Amino acid sequence: MGGNKDKKARAKEAKADKKAGAKAGKSDGVRAAKAGKKEARSARKRDRAGVDPAALIAEARAAAFTDEAPERAFAHFRPLAERVPAADLPVFTGQPLLMRANVMAALDALDPHLPAAVSALREPRLKEVFELPALVMALDFSAARVPVATLSAGEIDRMLAEGAPWRELMLSYLEVASHPLLGLLPRERVAAVRAGSGKLDKARDFVALPGLFAEFSGALAGKHPFPADRLDLLATLGGALVQQVRPGNAAAAVPKRTEEAILRDRIAALVAERYDHLQVLAAVALGKRKADALLPALRAAVSLGSNGAAEAQEDATAEAQDGAPAEAPESAPAGMTDG
Template identity: 35%
Template structure:
């Protein structure tokens, strides 16, 4: 293995989702894969999809920087999942918008925009103040400020909600922004995009079909990201910064009120704790020292020692919903999953 590099300390900031046309292209690209997904791989949508998409897009540059190491050191790992991670994220985002539009969001467009414009301005002003104090990523905040038009307003709200949520433990009590505002921004951003889509293109698939495609696209995204996290956990074991490079999509769920779709507990973390035994390279058989946590060899089912976090070697079989991490208190972030007449929860 290559000599360990210095640990990464600055966590990546969430990225603003792509405009609907780009997301639609990604959705169309993997639609055959979405439709072919086995029903037993579909998982409960128990986190906010817009916020998860923003997080994946934010960490993607750091993950792609590790691609050469993944390909060289983890030859059994499906590196194609990393290569397609952006497509999976944008497809899940678009499937979420289609699901919202199937519920008849067009009629709510005017009042949503009336609420969205001042909410964006207030949160953006708060974000800029926090950025000046080094508490938020100034470059990311500036990118949000540059947006114009209804689509950008909606995407900006999603990005602001994800940005505040990701750093809430550090900024709570140091900003005028409230949890309710952060949550609301994540709710109405996707609703506006869905309503704009209905106005421009007409209604898409019916509610049942839209919900099924949304669930399938979400499952593909979670699986691809989880497998990538496992590779990062192996490669960055000595540095101890795997969770900074690829944080859990479920981070923050432990410190907020559950939304209506939070029907399943977050899976246990796959990243390794500091001081734990180094995982074996994929394909290598490594006997466990007494009391030590031992990662599973590819294809093997290995129960974790009580209380121990046990990362499987990248390439091993993993249940579709394995993508957890240590919780950090945060508000209910971007996008919820209930129907538009309430807060879309999901």
């Protein structure tokens, strides 16, 4: 009996020792893993401390695809665009050449602040940002491949209804801001937007209102409640509608979305994503508020900034006249009726 008891005791002790050893080994493993992660973080910090931001910027510029010839840019970016999911893909209704003007203005504004952004970010998306001008020209070429289409009467009405509340809010605000007691902008400019009626006039108002906010951005900065994306939305809606609404013309049915249109919309999604990267760089370097004030909205009808809103429109128009491919219209000239 005594021998059996000793045997059981030794087995129990061995089991306890094994359990304690396993626990100690596990603890050692956890400690080793933590130490490894800490060392990796320290190594990254040492690596970052030894990297010259200017060298990283130069390396990214050299690696970026910057050929703005529309057909070559389209061929380069097409494989990447074809991997963009088509589900819930927004229909692109913007103007690529105006987007290019905004991209160029944003890149120029960001350039002096790039070293600060690179120093603060672990993996700054520089190459993607530097490729934006070429990517926008790929979008312009892709838009030209889309068969001419028109919006249905119902789509026209939905777009007008989407922009109508913002049109009224912005007009009401600008009427107050242009009052002689405030004089933030000329009263007659606001009155000209308010005048008129009908679908075509409202569509033109959608374009004109963001233009006024951009043109008088110096006087209105910090004094109005309208986010840049709402101004951008109104300008985008207006840009699409003014191509579709024509006095006295009958409505035409909208055809099915084509493969060319889907590819165009995929490239547009890539442009929007990369412009987000550009905005991140600016926000990291300057803070979000200053970055928002510095950079134009991607699809705004006019560029914001010190050079004035009209310059973006004029530059884009001049490029088209000098031989750069202009955006193919989303619709035939005979779009929807005004009334």
